[in-house]
Amino acid sequence: xxxxxxxxxxxxxxxxxxxxxxxxxxxxxxxxxxxxxxxxxxxxxxxxxxxxxxxxxxxxxxxxxxxxxxxxxxxxxxxxxxxxxxxxxxxxxxxxxxxxxxxxxxxxxxxxxxxxxxxxxxxxxxxxxxxxxxxxxxxxxxxxxxxxxxxxxxxxxxxxxxxxxxxxxxxxxxxxxxxxxxxxxxx
Amino acid sequence: xxxxxxxxxxxxxxxxxxxxxxxxxxxxxxxxxxxxxxxxxxxxxxxxxxxxxxxxxxxxxxxxxxxxxxxxxxxxxxxxxxxxxxxxxxxxxxxxxxxxxxxxxxxxxxxxxxxxxxxxxxxxxxxxxxxxxxxxxxxxxxxxxxxxxxxxxxxxxxxxxxxxxxxxxxxxxxxxxxxxxxxxxxx
Numbered sequence: 001x002x003x004x005x006x007x008x009x010x011x012x013x014x015x016x017x018x019x020x021x022x023x024x025x026x027x028x029x030x031x032x033x034x035x036x037x038x039x040x041x042x043x044x045x046x047x048x049x050x051x052x053x054x055x056x057x058x059x060x061x062x063x064x065x066x067x068x069x070x071x072x073x074x075x076x077x078x079x080x081x082x083x084x085x086x087x088x089x090x091x092x093x094x095x096x097x098x099x100x101x102x103x104x105x106x107x108x109x110x111x112x113x114x115x116x117x118x119x120x121x122x123x124x125x126x127x128x129x130x131x132x133x134x135x136x137x138x139x140x141x142x143x144x145x146x147x148x149x150x151x152x153x154x155x156x157x158x159x160x161x162x163x164x165x166x167x168x169x170x171x172x173x174x175x176x177x178x179x180x181x182x183x184x185x186x187x
Numbered sequence: 188x189x190x191x192x193x194x195x196x197x198x199x200x201x202x203x204x205x206x207x208x209x210x211x212x213x214x215x216x217x218x219x220x221x222x223x224x225x226x227x228x229x230x231x232x233x234x235x236x237x238x239x240x241x242x243x244x245x246x247x248x249x250x251x252x253x254x255x256x257x258x259x260x261x262x263x264x265x266x267x268x269x270x271x272x273x274x275x276x277x278x279x280x281x282x283x284x285x286x287x288x289x290x291x292x293x294x295x296x297x298x299x300x301x302x303x304x305x306x307x308x309x310x311x312x313x314x315x316x317x318x319x320x321x322x323x324x325x326x327x328x329x330x331x332x333x334x335x336x337x338x339x340x341x342x343x344x345x346x347x348x349x350x351x352x353x354x355x356x357x358x359x360x361x362x363x364x365x366x367x368x369x370x371x372x373x374x
Contacts, residue, residue, distance in 0.1 A: 006255055006262070071308045115355060119261065121207070121257065174361065
């Protein structure tokens, strides 16, 4: 019944391979007779990991990473995150990114949400996994240009600071939303 | 104290002007002696509007828009949203986008959250405004390639469906989070 709103690609041209995404120019026509050219970023899917530690008093803390972000020109504190490799299951990517960025291995990984970062011009999804039963098993294993500092932050602190200071990445807000919503946490 | 994590741009080159953003190649050096080239999208800020209607039984409904999204190749249901124009205040942009996309004018607009869509490679912020005291004053006023259908959806339905079906835009999740969090709503 919504067919009149749909569009179809008639031609696509690669403009630039930007490593973490490819910029395309896509010519498209709508069922209702419109035509236009759109810029699209084709990207691999992303994973966001919410690693939860519980201290001796039962207080829950997130394992997070502090890093410099080139787009923002600012330091951010975020959940560990990364790209899903070709032919890799998102859950495997979540475990791998957590291990690389923090040196922690998750005993359990549970998918708690899935969303598209930007359906207007990006083609990919972001999967959020809850990671529990964490054990420090290794040192960080970072790419050449990555500098990440691992830190532990109480859940209530992230919930109250999100959107302010270093807590300015929307992907971290999204993961927090999935974690906090009723039924979002593992039993 | 975090100076060792910081980077500075030494050279920037425009690769492509994509209308809604510009793709740049940015050469940068870190305080700790690293150097690299990064792709960045320079974009105007975005606004997200959460328009709330209350029916005769006191139930709250969001005013939302259904549209085809070229990145997703799917129909989405989202909050009204758009770009902040040059020299425009985000609040003014919120009122303008709401009026253009739905024909409704807001009696009050309240900033309830601010976040960066992607600080890794995008330079912009997204402001979310709560819109109340809504009045239908005009028809839609859309761009040539925009086809938006306006609909009303109960708040609880959006909260339960977010991430599924047509509710797949992360910007809508973000706006919903700001609306639902304690203290997020207007009194």
